[in-house]
Amino acid sequence: MGLRILFILVVPVMGALISCGGTGGDSSIWTASEDNVVSVEAYDRQDYNADVFEASVGTVTFELGQVGIQEHTLVVENFETEMRLVVVDGSTDSGTLDLKPGRYVLYCDIAGHRESGMEARLVVS
Numbered sequence: 001m002g003l004r005i006l007f008i009l010v011v012p013v014m015g016a017l018i019s020c021g022g023t024g025g026d027s028s029i030w031t032a033s034e035d036n037v038v039s040v041e042a043y044d045r046q047d048y049n050a051d052v053f054e055a056s057v058g059t060v061t062f063e064l065g066q067v068g069i070q071e072h073t074l075v076v077e078n079f080e081t082e083m084r085l086v087v088v089d090g091s092t093d094s095g096t097l098d099l100k101p102g103r104y105v106l107y108c109d110i111a112g113h114r115e116s117g118m119e120a121r122l123v124v125s
């Protein structure tokens, strides 16, 4: 009798967990917060947390975090001299750019990282 009650309770919970897990992996677009902060995380597998970031026209704040132990940077193509964020030893970094509507490319400028996948789009509208 006790086992039967346990079974009735456990099965629906497992089903709920499985269905939650199935929906988690498809969102690679990251939209800036209401104050136009784009939060980027850099992973040891040489990738960022999203393939596409979205922000609003004007002053865009970029925040870079490090997940893992590798040093990474974040720059915006054609704006490399205006902002270069660096994370190392668990640090975070942030900076701002004034951006017009358009499509931009974010990347890590450490040798080989961009080619390995540390590149993402930024859509400003």
Ligand SMILES: [Cu+2]
Pocket (backbone or CB within 6 Å): 042, 046, 071, 072, 073, 108, 109, 110, 113, 118
């Ligand atoms: Cu990198």
